[in-house]
Amino acid sequence: MKSKLFGPATIAAMATLGMGSLPAMAQSPIKVGFVSTFSGPQAAIGEDMRRSVELAKEHLGGKMGGKPFEIIYEDDTFKPDVGKARSEKLVLQDKVNFIAGYIWSNVLLASLKTVTDEGDTILISANAGPSQIAGELCNKNFFSTSWNNDQTPMAMGEYLNTKGVKSLYLVGPNYAAGKDMLAGVRRTYKGTIVNEDFTKWPDQIDFSAELAKIAAAKPDGIFIFYPGAHGVQFVKQWAQAGLNKTVPLYQVFSIDAITLPQQGDLALGTLGAQEWVNDLPNEQNKRYVADFKKKHNVYPSYYGAQSYDAIMLMASAADALKGDLSNKDKVRAELKKANFKSLRGDFKYNTNQFPIQNFYIQEAVKDSGGMMTVKTIATAVKDAKDPYYEKCPMK
């Protein structure tokens, strides 16, 4: 590479363009930091994201805006303080152009200021969407290729109204996202909320006390938010307690491509809401899902799809600016156009730089090969905006 860099062609180009454009011409690669969980019980989610990021890189031919790009992965170990430290390292030491990733709202909230304010670096959340960042903490350097936490459960609530589910028992973990999710379903659901339980996060994985309360309360349905390994446990224990025969489970982020291999038949027929489903009929999505399945023999999840979108969003800005990312105002302006082929179909950015998008209802089913997956059965809401954007000072 080095010999090519200073080869005759480069020197000639430099001479014609003049010395002023030297920094832009130097073929230093674009650097992308990616923070996720790669160890511990939730590592499966991080792995799904990494696979999708690598697939995006492959689909882009390893280049953005004509320049090669490299991705530096950092493990937040599922802890906010570690996530913050790793983000800091990416900003200060690696001097990355973009940081993406973040599964957990509490990790994102701990890392946000370090990246966007102190580091003046653009952060693209590929999953976490805490209400604070959609509202008063919104930031010119923050973009989302996912959603605000409240939105997915809001879509579920709308659907439960049309389905005529009369009473609901809510259970979720006691941290930033859990509170947003349960608040979200409360916003739209019009039936009776029998009770609401928050469990200790992340160490509580025994739900016997909560399930006993649900059995005694006899609601029409249970609404849960338990991502990853916790979702596996909740669904298993719900079935072991015999509640799968009496109280249907409605969920967000708890039954997906990551958890289904372990939940198996127990999850069959359960309904959930999501902004992206693997069977959405657009060309880019078909290609993504097919290539992912071919490589890894499993379905990708929304965590992966959102990570793929995050890389494609960066690429759209880098392409428009021909690889020159030195002017951050221009980069932000390009990102805000969301001018790329998202796997969920096109979307526009709201003033707080969260997507305005559709949400779908998905059912857990078996595919023709007998593998557990989810399929779209209805559109819950169209062009939904999150409920916090008016609190965001950006216009």
Next chain:
Amino acid sequence: MDYLLIQMLNGVQLGLLMFLLAAGLTLTFGIMDLVNLAHGSLYMMGAYLAWTLIGVTDSFFLGALLALPATFLLGVVVEAVVMRRLYARDHLDQVLATFGLILFFNELVRAVWGPAGKSIAVPAFLAHTVEILPGVLYPAYRFAIIVVGALVALFLAWLVARTRLGMLIRAGASNRRMIAALGVNIELLFSLVFGLGAVFAGLAGLMAAPISSVKIGMGDDILILAFVIIVIGGIGSIKGAFVAAMVVGQIDIVGRAFLPDFLKTFMSSAAASSAAPAISQVLVYVLMAGVLVWRPTGLFGQRT
């Protein structure tokens, strides 16, 4: 009423799991005068070994059964290689060395089983509910934990009260030097006791695995509570560990099942839900402090 019964059973189940962990801890602390922070690692190793053996034998029952001698062996090896060198040292050295063991086992698991953690499925013959009273359903697997835990407790009671080994254990707990002076093979006794403790920790780990997850550091969280239990019960006393584990189990369930609804009557539900577990956790320590004031050596501790 049914609801109360189910929640109490949940507390008993949790208490029995903690008793299994605390039993080994109280024996090693009481008889060998050894502070073993790595006891939680044996709990973790029990779960991981069971995961592997269940995979090999394709049977939960067989795999779990084979994991017990495997953890016993592991315990004996750890005792011979590491612990034996620590008996003469003071508690601080023991804390330091066994803390090192925790790091060692965590890295060992990362190297052998990978960072992602494993899950053990509830065996098919227990993946249903049992009717404990007419109309009252309880998960069969949790019921099985209660049965196994109770059997182990009975076995230990018999072992300690009725056998020669139990007599030596009791004698060791009251005066270690005297039984050594009387010509008892103290090395063999220590090996056996440590191995026994490892088996109970491993059993707790593998039984907890299907209702939690098998992950690195899974024993570290529960270890603190096990220490609290042995302090409340009296160091060296199996009976004390049992009673204290039962009480702590019930306190935990009260904190999760009843306290949130009570607190919700005068505060927001999110605040109530975060306050309740904190209060129940504090209650455990308040209980410990109270017991220590009233009986400085614990409920059933040897008075000196």
